[in-house]
Amino acid sequence: MPEATVPFKIFRYKQGQNAGHYDTFDVPIDEDTTVLVALQTIRRDQDSTLMLRHSCHHASCGTCAMLVNGREELPCVVNVLDLRSSPVVVEPLRNIPLVSDLVVDMTDFYARVNPADRPYVRHSEFLPWAQTPDGIDSYSRFENCIECGACVSACPISGTDPDYYGPAALAAAWRVVEEPRGRQPQQALNWVDNEKGCWRCHVAFECTEVCPSGVDPGGKIMALRGELSKQKLRGLFGFGRR
Amino acid sequence: MRDKSLTHQGPRQDRSGAIWLIQAFSGLLLVALLLLHMVAHHFIVEGGLREFRQVVDYASHPAIFAITIIFLIVVTVHTVLGLRAILIDLRPSLAARRSIDWLLLAIGVAIIIYGIWLEFIIARL
Ligand code: SF4
Ligand code: SF4
Secondary structure: OOOEEEEEEEEEOOOOOOOOEEEEEEEEEOOOOEHHHHHHHHHHHOOOOOOOOOOOOOOOOOOOOEEEOOEEEOHHHOEHHHHOOOOEEEEOOOOOOEEEOOEEOOHHHHHHHHHHOOOOEEEOOOOOOOOOOOOOOOOEEEOOOOOOOHHHHHOHHHHHOOOOOOHHHHHHHHHHHHOOOOOOHHHHHHHHOOOOOHHHOOOOOHHHHHOOOOOOHHHHHHHHHHHHHHHHHHHHOOOOOO | OOOOOHHHHOOOOOOHHHHHHHHHHHHHHHHHHHHHHHHHHHHHOOOOOOOHHHHHHHHHOHHHHHHHHHHHHHHHHHHHHHHHHHHHHOOOOHHHHHHHHHHHHHHHHHHHHHHHHHHHHHHHO
16 A cells, blocks of 8 residues: 655656756555665656666666755655655766766766776675585675766766766776686786776765675775885886785 | 776876875975974074074074975975966966966065075074
8 A cells, every 4th residue: 555645756858859858746655665666667658758777676786866855866765654754856877978868878888997907706705614615715795886876976077077877887906906716917907007997086975875785996096095005116116016 | 808998088197196295295384394403493592593693593503404405495395386276276278377487486486585584694693
């Protein structure tokens, strides 16, 4: 049974239009309704032209990231009643080209993240006592980053400099340094050692604040700087680069 | 071992790391020098620096004179690099960037020369 009707103010834009606008829809909500389900309800019952992306519905795929009340969120895990807001304002991610309504074009985002060639799995820190079967040294788990783009949307430098690698790509580079799994850490370090890379960050940590997956991209950028600083200082004082 | 040649997939390594290090160290030095400055002003000079003559004598002391000049250089370097970072956020063209670099260098050098000159004048009062 619906517990309430909540207005949703949604950003709308279609290709060819000069500017976007907002449409408001009243949506019946119960205690379990997430923002994503509310958007799907609008699409099903009120306006089938509403465009959005989603896949897993449980914060594993990162596909649905958008702004909810001005903050980067995965709407699949945001409970509408918990927001305690009326209306709930829903907008597409920032700093990523807009396709339509709530859909952004992630092509450039992936093109930035992929060169780091971060492994998709990492050493698992869970159940350290668990015995592994013969032939397996340790258990692995999937990487934290779900490539949702929330960090890039929140980053003020990504907003002002389209050439900036962005927090997700830099965090991916740090993963190669941290746990190479056959990659070349020094190449990853060289890749980010420039003005468009890790030195461009203004340490606002907005990326870390909004990351729904605990990646801490801001911290990873600082780790890259720390490692490169060590190398530069070693070089300066004659100890040679690693 | 794979070799994806990451270095060929983005801009080349540049001076930005070195510039960041200078800014970081000058920032740290600034904190240390400011602390020293405050301690000297409030605790070393008995009763604090209250009169013009006291200030002049204090500034003329060789150790304070040297510290003030180091402070001047550190503060100028830190400020100029900070200003540069903000200007680069405005995404100037390559030519404009070169002009910015030269202009900031000139401003920095001028500030340091003027500051040192003033220090000498004060020390001779
Ligand atoms: S910490 Fe760096 S990468 Fe993260 S939001 Fe701030 S400027 Fe962007
Ligand atoms: S670092 Fe976090 S916010 Fe950025 S893309 Fe990966 S999961 Fe999303």
